[in-house]
Structure formats: C-alpha cells, structure tokens
Amino acid sequence: xxxxxxxxxxxxxxxxxxxxxxxxxxxxxxxxxxxxxxxxxxxxxxxxxxxxxxxxxxxxxxxxxxxxxxxxxxxxxxxxxxxxxxxxxxxxxxxxxxxxxxxxxxxxxxxxxxxxxxxxxxxxxxxxxxxxxxxxxxxxxxxxxxxxxxxxxxxxxxxxxxxxxxxxxxxxxxxxxxxxxxxxxxxxxxxxxxxxxxxxxxxxxxxxxxxxxxxxxxxxxxxxxxxxxxxxxxxxxxxxxxxxxxxxxxxxxxxxxxxxxxxxxxxxxxxxxxxxxxxxxxxxxxxxxxxxxxxxxxxxxxxxxxxxxxxxxxxxxxxxxxxxxxxxxxxxxxxxxxxxxxxxxxxxxxxxxxxxxxxxxxxxxxxxxxxxxxxxxxxxxxxxxxxxxxxxxxxxxxxxxxxxxxxxxxxxxxxxxxxxxxxxxxxxxxxxxxxxxxxxxxxxxxxxxxxxxxxxxxxxxxxxxxxxxxxxxxx
Amino acid sequence: xxxxxxxxxxxxxxxxxxxxxxxxxxxxxxxxxxxxxxxxxxxxxxxxxxxxxxxxxxxxxxxxxxxxxxxxxxxxxxxxxxxxxxxxxxxxxxxxxxxxxxxxxxxxxxxxxxxxxxxxxxxxxxxxxxxxxxxxxxxxxxxxxxxxxxxxxxxxxxxxxxxxxxxxxxxxxxxxxxxxxxxxxxxxxxxxxxxxxxxxxxxxxxxxxxxxxxxxxxxxxxxxxxxx
Numbered sequence: 001x002x003x004x005x006x007x008x009x010x011x012x013x014x015x016x017x018x019x020x021x022x023x024x025x026x027x028x029x030x031x032x033x034x035x036x037x038x039x040x041x042x043x044x045x046x047x048x049x050x051x052x053x054x055x056x057x058x059x060x061x062x063x064x065x066x067x068x069x070x071x072x073x074x075x076x077x078x079x080x081x082x083x084x085x086x087x088x089x090x091x092x093x094x095x096x097x098x099x100x101x102x103x104x105x106x107x108x109x110x111x112x113x114x115x116x117x118x119x120x121x122x123x124x125x126x127x128x129x130x131x132x133x134x135x136x137x138x139x140x141x142x143x144x145x146x147x148x149x150x151x152x153x154x155x156x157x158x159x160x161x162x163x164x165x166x167x168x169x170x171x172x173x174x175x176x177x178x179x180x181x182x183x184x185x186x187x188x189x190x191x192x193x194x195x196x197x198x199x200x201x202x203x204x205x206x207x208x209x210x211x212x213x214x215x216x217x218x219x220x221x222x223x224x225x226x227x228x229x230x231x232x233x234x235x236x237x238x239x240x241x242x243x244x245x246x247x248x249x250x251x252x253x254x255x256x257x258x259x260x261x262x263x264x265x266x267x268x269x270x271x272x273x274x275x276x277x278x279x280x281x282x283x284x285x286x287x288x289x290x291x292x293x294x295x296x297x298x299x300x301x302x303x304x305x306x307x308x309x310x311x312x313x314x315x316x317x318x319x320x321x322x323x324x325x326x327x328x329x330x331x332x333x334x335x336x337x338x339x340x341x342x343x344x345x346x347x348x349x350x351x352x353x354x355x356x357x358x359x360x361x362x363x364x365x366x367x368x369x370x371x372x373x374x375x376x377x378x379x380x381x382x383x384x385x386x387x388x389x390x391x392x393x394x395x396x397x398x399x400x401x402x403x404x405x406x407x408x409x410x411x412x413x414x415x416x417x418x419x420x421x422x423x424x425x426x427x428x429x430x431x432x433x434x435x436x437x438x439x440x441x442x443x444x445x446x447x448x449x450x451x452x453x454x455x456x457x458x459x460x461x462x463x464x465x466x467x468x469x470x471x472x473x474x475x
Numbered sequence: 476x477x478x479x480x481x482x483x484x485x486x487x488x489x490x491x492x493x494x495x496x497x498x499x500x501x502x503x504x505x506x507x508x509x510x511x512x513x514x515x516x517x518x519x520x521x522x523x524x525x526x527x528x529x530x531x532x533x534x535x536x537x538x539x540x541x542x543x544x545x546x547x548x549x550x551x552x553x554x555x556x557x558x559x560x561x562x563x564x565x566x567x568x569x570x571x572x573x574x575x576x577x578x579x580x581x582x583x584x585x586x587x588x589x590x591x592x593x594x595x596x597x598x599x600x601x602x603x604x605x606x607x608x609x610x611x612x613x614x615x616x617x618x619x620x621x622x623x624x625x626x627x628x629x630x631x632x633x634x635x636x637x638x639x640x641x642x643x644x645x646x647x648x649x650x651x652x653x654x655x656x657x658x659x660x661x662x663x664x665x666x667x668x669x670x671x672x673x674x675x676x677x678x679x680x681x682x683x684x685x686x687x688x689x690x691x692x693x694x695x696x697x698x699x700x701x702x703x
Contacts, residue, residue: 029686030686045516046515047516050515051514051515054513054514054515061510064499065504066495066499067492067493067495067496067503067504068503068504068506068507070492071492074488084488086487086488088487088494137683138681138683138684138692139683142683142684156683156686159686161684162685163684182684182687186681186684186689186691186692187691189692190691190692190693194693197693198596213659213663214668222679222680222681222682222692223679223680223692223694224633224692224693225692225693227629227632227694228630228633228634228693228694231628231629231630231633231671232630234592242495247507247509248659248662248663249658249659250512252655253654253655254514264682266676267533267615267616267617268616268618268651268676269676270675270676270677270679270680271673271674271675271676271694272674272676273671273672273673273674274672275629275670275672276670277670278670278671279623279625279670281588281625282588282623282624282628282629282670283586283588283590283591283592283595283625283628284595284630285623285629285670285671295491299498302498302499303500
C-alpha cells in the first residue's frame with residue numbers, strides 16, 4: 001500500500017461510500033462513541049485548553065529546532081549501540097530496510113501498526129523479496145487477511161467492517177470455525193499471531209515519538225503487539241516520520257496523555273513503552289536496533305504556510321468529529337491519511353494532481369480544529385489549500401465559468417436586478433412543487449443533499465413588497 | 476560490524492539535517508534550551524490513602540482487579556490468586572523484593588540472563604502467571620511502571636495469560652507527570668535506566684471489531700494489582 005489507496009476519481013470513491021449503508025452506520029456509531037469518550041476523558045483531566053496549549057507549544061518548539069533534536073537523537077541511539085538512518089524518500093527508506101532483511105536472510109517479519117510504513121510501501125517491497133509479512137494489530141491483521149484491504153481510519157483501521165464479514169474472512173482464509181463474537185475472533189487471532197511472534201526474524205514497528213535525550217522510541221498501544229514485535233525478534237526496525245520527536249520523557253508524557261485521551265478516551269492506553277537497543281547482558285529485546293527517519297515530502301511542509309500540519313500526533317480525533325468523514329467514510333479519501341488531517345497532509349505529501357479534491361471534502365465547520373489536541377488550525381489550512389488550488393488554475397472549466405458568471409452578476413446592481421426578475425420564470429422548467437430539482441454544477445451539488453427553493457415571482461419578492469408598502473415609504 | 480558499516484555507508488545524516496535547517500530558514504544550531512513546562516493540574520502532594528482510592532477507582536475502568544494485602548500476608552494473597560486463576564507455572568525475576576518478602580512458588584520459572592533469549596522467552600510463554608514488582612504506580616491512570624533489566628526482560632510482561640503486579644504503597648504517585656519527571660532526572664544525571672521502560676495499565680485489549688472492547692488480545696488476558 002502507498003499513500004494512495006484508490007486511483008479512481010474522487011466522485012466515484014465518494015459515491016461508493018455514500019451508497020454503502022453498512023459502512024455509514026458503522027462509521028457514525030464509531031464516531032459517536034469515540035467523540036463521547038474523548039470528551040469524557042478531556043473533562044476528567046480538567047483544564048483541557050491549558051493541556052492543549054502545552055501540547056501545541058511542545059510540538060512547535062520541537063519543529064522549530066528539528067535538526068537539533070534529530071541530531072541529539074542520532075547521537076544517543078548510536079551511543080546505545082543502535083543504528084539510525086535518514087531517508088529522504090520512501091524509496092530510500094524501504095531500500096534500506098530491504099538491505100537489512102537481505103543481510104539477515106530474514107524470511108519471517110512481524111509488524112505492528114504503522115502508517116508511515118504504509119506510506120513508504122514497505123510491505124510491497126518485503127513481499128517482493130519473498131518475505132512472509134504479518135501485520136499483528138488486530139484491525140490491520142483483519143485487513144491483511146482480506147487481501148490487504150486499505151485501512152479506513154488512522155486509529156481503528158477496520159472500522160468499516162462488521163463481525164459477520166470478519167468471521168467470513170477468517171473462516172474462508174484461515175479455517176476459523178468459531179462464531180462471530182469479537183472475543184472469539186480476537187482469541188483466534190491471538191493464537192495464530194502468537195506463533196508468528198515466536199518465529200519472527202525481524203520486528204518492524206512505527207514510532208509515536210522518538211525521545212531525543214534518551215535515544216529511544218515511544219510506542220502507544222492497547223493490544224501488546226507492538227511490544228512483542230520489538231521484544232522477541234533479534235532485529236527491531238522502527239520507522240518514524242521525521243517530525244515525530246520530543247526532547248525528553250517529560251514532553252512525551254504530555255503528548256501521550258493528549259494522544260490517549262483524544263484517540264480513544266483512555267487516560268493512558270494499556271501499553272506505553274519507551275524502548276531502544278537492548279543493554280548489554282539483557283536476554284531479549286533487539287540485538288540489532290535500527291531507526292529509519294523518513295522525510296518523504298515533510299521537509300517541504302516545514303517552514304511553509306502548512307508548517308502546523310506537522311504538529312499532528314495522529315490521534316484521529318478530527319476524523320471522529322468530521323461530518324464529511326461520517327458520510328463518505330475513510331476509503332473515499334483515497335489516502336492512508338483520511339479525514340480532515342488527511343485532507344490537509346495528503347495533498348502536501350502526494351501533490352494536487354492526485355488530491356486536489358480533498359480540501360473540498362469539508363464543510364469548514366471547524367469541529368476538527370476545535371478537538372485537535374495540538375491546536376492545528378485544520379479548517380484554515382483547508383481554506384488555504386482551496387485558495388492555492390484556485391490560484392494555480394486547477395479548478396475545472398465549468399467551475400471557473402460559473403464563478404465568473406456569478407462575479408459579473410453580483411458586482412452589477414442592474415444586472416443583479418434583471419437576473420432576479422428572470423429567476424422565477426427561468427427556473428420553472430427545472431422546478432417541481434416549489435423546489436428546484438435539476439440543474440448544472442453547483443446547483444446539482446447542492447440539491448443532492450438539500451432543498452433548493454424555487455425563486456419567488458417578481459411581484460412576491462421582498463424587494464417589491466418593500467417598494468410597494470405604504471406608497472414606497474421603505475425607500 | 477562490517478555489515479553495519481556497509482549498511483550505513485550511504486548514510487546522509489549531515490545533508491539531511493542541513494536540508495531541514497535550510498527549510499527552517501537558518502543554519503544548523505548546536506544548542507537549544509528546552510523550555511520549562513508549565514502544566515495544569517494539582518500541585519499538592521495527596522496522601523497515600525487518597526492515591527490508593529484514586530488507583531482503585533481507576534482500576535475498575537481498566538478491568539484490573541485490585542487486592543489490598545500487606546507484606547505479612549503477601550505470600551498467602553499470591554497463592555490464593557494463583558489458585559483462583561487455575562494454578563500453573565509462575566514467571567518470576569531475580570528482583571531482590573522476592574527475597575525481601577520471602578516469596579516462594581510451587582512451580583517457579585525464573586527469567587535469568589544466563590538462560591539466553593530463546594529459553595527465557597520459552598519460560599515466559601510457558602508460565603500461566605507473571606509476577607512483577609512495580610517501580611512506580613500511577614494513581615490517575617491505574618498504571619504500573621517497570622524497567623527492563625538482565626533479570627527481567629521485555630517479553631516478561633506480555634506472554635503469560637495472567638499478570639500480577641505487586642505495588643508497594645510508597646511507590647504510588649499521582650500521575651504520569653511525576654514518573655516522567657523522575658525518569659528524566661535519571662536520564663539527565665546519567666543514572667542507570669532500563670533499556671526499555673513499560674507503562675502498563677491493565678490487561679491487553681482491543682476495540683478493532685465493531686468498536687466493541689475485547690479484553691485480552693496479544694498480551695495478558697487478566698491483570699491483578701496487589702497493594703502492600
């Protein structure tokens with residue numbers, strides 16, 4: 001999988017999402033539950049706005065001094081006997097990991113959930129090398145068993161699937177014979193995956209935050225698969241987006257608190273682990289530890305007008321409140337990063353050529369900005385994207401003509417008056433029972449989801465009423 | 476070693492970091508003062524009994540059983556717990572507190588560096604229960620903090636079905652803030668610190684199927700905290 005999960009047109013993807021009632025009901029109930037849990041956890045902590053400010057300050061400070069902290073991290077990882085590799089592109093990152101796999105003659109690889117490894121298309125590279133790759137996060141494993149289906153949510157990747165579908169996939173592909181209760185499905189996956197952990201040559205994880213002054217990485221999980229992935233195999237490779245770093249454990253603690261509450265409404269998740277190369281004399285943990293720091297387009301965001309998007313800690317809270325995500329679902333974004341944050345960063349990482357529609361997949365209600373634990377002004381960044389898309393002339397001809405026409409009419413009072421007079425007779429052909437039912441471009445987009453009342457007759461309009469009342473006293 | 480050199484031979488750390496500095500509109504910097512954190516929240520130090528109350532309440536939400544015991548009856552408490560959970564082998568470490576509290580188990584499996592990776596992992600997987608002593612306990616989140624050591628590896632905490640953490644009351648702090656500050660103090664002063672630090676809050680769990688909570692996925696299925 002790469003950043004792009006679907007190369008069909010945006011309109012086709014969203015149409016498929018909107019026509020999938022199961023997905024829509026799964027997403028809306030998940031949103032409702034996660035929203036409530038987040039709110040409860042934030043309230044219980046108290047002074048949430050102050051915590052958000054602290055989170056924002058930590059992220060901004062680190063980004064502002066990113067080269068310094070990455071250098072400190074590199075020095076400390078190496079001091080502890082680990083290896084750090086800086087990859088400018090996704091190709092460099094996955095090629096480096098491929099070389100380790102080759103030199104270890106590794107065949108069996110376990111992975112714990114990591115969006116950045118999706119971004120660098122690591123599985124593709126490893127499978128092409130003939131490795132057996134196993135995703136061990138329960139949600140990701142379900143997707144893998146179902147022909148490597150794309151994730152639809154940052155935190156809950158298999159959100160769009162129900163227990164019946166999962167039972168069927170497990171039965172068809174793995175010979176599962178149990179029922180569809182989540183406990184039994186999870187227990188079955190536990191047995192299968194336990195063996196994979198014990199046999200693995202290499203474990204690959206992501207990294208929630210690297211801790212610069214310790215030379216370690218921090219993983220935040222609930223299942224325990226991240227820890228097993230890093231503890232059992234002799235080689236551990238961690239992959240991080242270059243901006244996911246904190247100065248010390250103190251900043252990590254603040255961000256982990258914000259992350260757990262915002263993502264799943266927990267005070268802390270079951271497992272928060274700070275790990276690095278094993279110390280001399282320790283029996284398990286990696287004999288060989290590699291940290292791969294990935295740029296892959298991030299440095300172009302750094303210092304730009306979208307700099308604040310790099311503050312993201314991937315909690316997914318913005319997805320859980322987004323009314324557009326609710327209706328079109330994660331797959332419609334065509335990116336491993338869906339929802340409001342996905343609509344901001346996907347065009348930055350993948351370019352407007354493929355993703356110029358995403359900034360429009362928002363009602364600009366700003367709910368995302370409101371919940372973001374590190375105060376990224378998401379809806380403002382979406383507006384900025386739209387401005388750039390228009391400035392670069394990337395909007396369609398029909399859109400441009402409609403806007404041009406609207407601008408002519410709205411800037412001329414006499415023309416505006418004429419159009420108003422013609423609006424009612426002009427709309428009769430496309431109206432039914434006082435509602436417009438057909439129309440081009442923007443009209444069609446509007447009436448897809450809402451009523452558009454037919455314009456009133458000239459003699460019934462507010463303007464004529466105002467002019468006529470008591471001999472034109474309104475003038 | 477040769478392999479590492481060849482792996483890293485094309486490493487481009489300096490140009491990578493120079494590029495970042497250039498994007499930030501400046502040259503490389505070699506000293507940064509870490510800003511002091513001003514965090515909200517309680518500034519007082521609650522009494523231990525208050526912290527115990529908070530911890531117990533939180534453990535209800537994280538599906539973790541809490542048992543109040545004491546050094547004198549700790550052995551009995553643990554024996555009862557083991558019996559109630561079906562007995563079986565018990566994974567222990569060379570933590571001096573096992574001896575300090577005079578603990579002995581009928582069927583112990585010891586994690587010891589000398590046994591090597593495979594044998595230790597085999598023992599951990601064969602144990603029905605793992606018993607640890609917490610280095611810190613965080614009341615607010617119901618968390619215990621443990622560090623890896625040669626006598627207590629990383630997989631120690633993840634393979635047994637039942638996980639028992641013994642918490643000495645004096646080690647309970649209000650929340651993660653205090654533990655992080657103390658751990659970071661140790662980093663800054665160069666005191667020894669575990670190569671792996673685990674903050675563990677109850678049994679493993681997942682809500683990946685229809686957002687319904689399943690307790691017990693890859694790690695322990697059950698967790699018990701014993702307060703002494």
